[in-house]
Amino acid sequence: MAHRTACIVVLYTLLLVTIAQEASTTMVFQNVTLPGQHPSPDLVAQDLQRRVNVSITRRQMLSYATDDSSSSCLTGNPIDDCWRCDPNWHLNRQSLADCGIGFGQYALGGKGGRYYVVTDSSDNDPVNPRPGTLRWAVIQTEPLWIVFPTNMHIQLSQELIFNSYKTLDGRGANVHITGGGCITLQFITNVIIHNIHIHHCYPSGNTNIRSSPTHYGYRTKSDGDGVSIFGSRDIWVDHCTLSHCKDGLVDVIMGSTGITISNNLFSHHDEVMLLGHSDDYLPDSGMQVTIAFNHFGEKLVQRMPRCRRGYIHVVNNVYSRWEMYAIGGSGNPTINSQGNRYTAPSNPNAKEVTKRVDTPDQHWKGWNWRSEGDILMNGAFFVASGEGLELKYEKAYSVEPKSAALIDQLTMNAGVLGSRSNKLGKWTGGDGNGEGGVDDSENDYGEDSDGSSKPNSMTLISSLLFVLLSFMFLCSSSDQIVLL
Secondary structure (H helix, E strand, O other): HHHHHHHHHHHHHHHHHHHHHHHHHHHHOOOOOOOOOOOOHHHHHHHHEEEEEHHHHHHHHHHOOOOOHHHHHHOHHHHHHHHHOOOHHHHHHHHHHHHHOOHHHHOOOOOOOEEOOOOOOOOOOOOOOOOOOOHHHOOOOOOOOEEEOOEEEEOOOOOOEEEEEEEEEEEEEOEEEEEEEEEOOOOOOEEEEOOOEEEEEOOOOOEEEEEEOOEEEEEEEOOOEEEEEEEEEEEEEEEEEEEEEOOOOOOEEEOOEEEEEOOOEEEEEEEOOOOOOOOOOOOOOOOOOOEEEEEEEEOOEEOEEHHHHHHHEEEEEEEEOOOOOEEEEEEOOOOEEOOEEEEEOOOOOOOEEEEEEEOOOHOOOOOOOOOOOOOOOOOOOOOOEEEHHHHHOOOOOOOOHHHHHHHHHHHOOOOOOOOOOOOOOOOOOOOOOOOOOOOOOOOOOOOOOOOOOOOOOHHHHHHHHHHHHHHHHHHHHHHOOOOO
């Protein structure tokens, strides 16, 4: 009888904890304000466009001053103009952290931390990585600004799990990350990924992986994303070249916010970018993502991006082509498209830029999808929606996105700087000719594959319920249970 009484006490305690956790989760779902979420996303969008216009105006004015050599480096792109005009940028690499724009502009990365030089391109042990490797650097708890002294091809054995306050700075070297899982940013903050080739990523997992100097744990199978942003905030992915991953090139899910994806080159992929976990995952209503100055290039099919909930600012990107659609969504996301150039494919059935996924017309008519200053070519058309659209966003449009006329100038350096994609040649002071690198001429594209976004861990509620049911079974079947 004593054992049964003890069992009942344990069951009751577990039940109370489960109910409390369920109530807490319900409150979170009702209050979808996320840490780092901006209270007025339209003001962030307006500020970005103002910065672009200021940069363009400065470039135009200085072009008349022939005695000012700085005008030759200005592009009108506020990110690049922030640091690339300094010939000694390499002496103050961390100033890059001050050049962010949009929702991810507060990403500090490893600013203020020490420099860490990756000297070992191997990735043989995901549980006990060697000092000098990239994996050893990204799991540290301290802020680190991670640099590469030479060209490097890092073939991952498992997903690369980051800790907070890290910058991957590939400037001055030709750095490729490929292999198992690729980059995972899960429940962390303040990461900058800059000037890295990320491609040919495939699912991995069902093994132990270290995520900090003091912790490693079992990871289930990953999706094979190039960059997976999961429950994280203040993230900036800039000047990367991404292609050919098993699932998405960039996925932003599970309550992530404060994200900027800028100056990247996307190519050779099916489902390019997923923003939002599912239509029913309410915390993603607080997701805020800026997609700016990217080039969506060769052999892309769809999801540039595909949005579920949230506020997505798509500004000054070049869409060279798509096979199905460019921007899709469900779950009532807000999509603010400004100053982009959309070039439709020759397929007469794929001219529409937008796609409301599996949603009847009467449901999406009220969604706020708007197009301002976009250039639509080869029969492309954008289906806008939302009641009272012009009146509601009049203030946000007070600065007209005139930058669309200069879209080639703004996106000319999209992708990894110095690669064949933008023909800038060697612009860094480093020699960039180390052994073991991947030559820019390689083009080993394989086959695209489908994939879907999945969480990689069991929730606390599920765990508690599992334990609760286990105790119920044990208590009902035996009086000889010893509780420790």
